[in-house]
Amino acid sequence: MALFKQLDEQVEKLLGLFNKEDNWLIAINADPDALGSALALRRMMARKVGDIAIAQINEIKRPDNLSMIRYLRIPTQKLIPNLAAQYDKFALVDSQPHHNLEFSQLEFSVVIDHHPLTKENPVEAEFVDIRPKYGAVCTMMTEYLYNMHIRPGKLLATALMYGIRCDTRTFERDFIDADMSAFKYLNKFADPKLLNRISRSEFHLDWMRYFSRAFYNLRRIGHGLFAHCGNVENPDILVIVADFFTRVHNVSWVVVSGTADDKLVVILRGDGMRRDMGKMAQSIMNGLGSAGGHKQAARAEVDVAELDGEDPEIFMLKRLGQGKKTTIRRI
Incomplete structure (x- = not known):
């Protein structure tokens, strides 16, 4: 029995969008699931496209998110019009274009998410993968990495593991077997000390x-x-x-x-x-x-x-x- 579902068609279609001549911007509303997913997509694009950047629409002030960015070396920056103008292809993870006005200003080629779809706001892009039953998009990205035969490095595995942990609230919220499988699989490559350091950075004193x-x-x-x-x-x-x-x-x-x-x-x-x-x-x-x-x-x-x-x-x-x-x- 395979560890994860086979994604041959999805992988072929997704990789078919990547071209050395294109520069990609991965847009997120930064939280652990979005940060881990963006880092995974960046790894998938590595050496397949011209330039890759990650940009968030929100100001990041939560201590655990800041610790995650710092310790796991996630190269995200604030999404502003001048930055977006430097890129010709856009991807969106852990969100849909209608979730925020800033997203709706961009034309996405890739949308990967786990939030419920609505009839009023259909998602249109060259590649769309939305699975509402999944507890975390990081689980979906782990499946893609596995299907692409990409072994996640220590920092990426830790980011994905923390994203799953947060979005499932350590499996107290809705999740499926794939979330558990991904968490177990990533545990082989993640750094538990970094994971604990990030998870213990939750509050500012002035909060x-x-x-x-x-x-x-x-x-x-x-x-x-x-x-x-x-x-x-x-x-x-x-x-x-x-x-x-x-x-x-x-x-x-x-x-x-x-x-x-x-x-x-x-x-x-x-x-x-x-x-x-x-x-x-x-x-x-x-x-x-x-x-x-x-x-x-x-x-x-x-x-x-x-x-x-x-x-x-x-x-x-x-x-x-x-x-x-x-x-x-x-x-």
């Missing part, structure tokens, strides 16, 4: 004030929790706070919101049983901004200007409490 705000504003809404953190220096802080609250006993979903760069950002986490977080995100926004994700994890964003002067926290409370039998109370 504790956002936890304080979240606790102060914490509300019980039905079977879930909601907290608004006010203005934050980086939306990644909201992810960390939301993940923390998922550990509370007898809570089936968590929503944490905050404002950053004139946008209301909403992070949703769930146990995958009572409510679908992707659908819940779309319901909250109800056509405003962007929203989507998995059954257990989702994200939504909207310009504060689109709220017509309404306070972001009040906006969220109204949207979350719109059910007839929903009760909202402070903790």
Whole structure:
């Protein structure tokens, strides 16, 4: 029995897009899964194309992401128009073009992702591989490397392993056998000391004030929790706070919101049983901004200007409490 599924047709089609005359830019919304996947795609393109760069649309401030970039030597940079103008081919991993306005400005030749597809936003590219059942795109990239007979080096294997670990939340979220197989396979090549060093770099000391705000504003809404953190220096802080609250006993979903760069950002986490977080995100926004994700994890964003002067926290409370039998109370 093969360790991974055979991808002969996909590999042939993907490699057929690579040409020495082309310069490629791999675009990401940087998180561990995206960073590991981009590094893997860069390895696949090595010596097959002219130039390769990785660029992220977001400001990277999470300590574990910064540690991952530093220790695993991931050459990513901020995506700006002047940088994009230097490249003629574009690839997108761990996202789809409609997930962010900055992505929609580029014409992608390659899109590899694991987020759910929507009928309203079909993905068009020369090569598209989207597998919503997979726990991490890093698993998909590991399968590609295996099918291409590329043995991942220590740094690449560690990056892919950490990406799988984060997106499956150490296999607490939805995953399939392929995720476990990839994690086990990569363990042979990864550096456990680097993996531990990265995973232990989760918080900045000055982020504790956002936890304080979240606790102060914490509300019980039905079977879930909601907290608004006010203005934050980086939306990644909201992810960390939301993940923390998922550990509370007898809570089936968590929503944490905050404002950053004139946008209301909403992070949703769930146990995958009572409510679908992707659908819940779309319901909250109800056509405003962007929203989507998995059954257990989702994200939504909207310009504060689109709220017509309404306070972001009040906006969220109204949207979350719109059910007839929903009760909202402070903790």
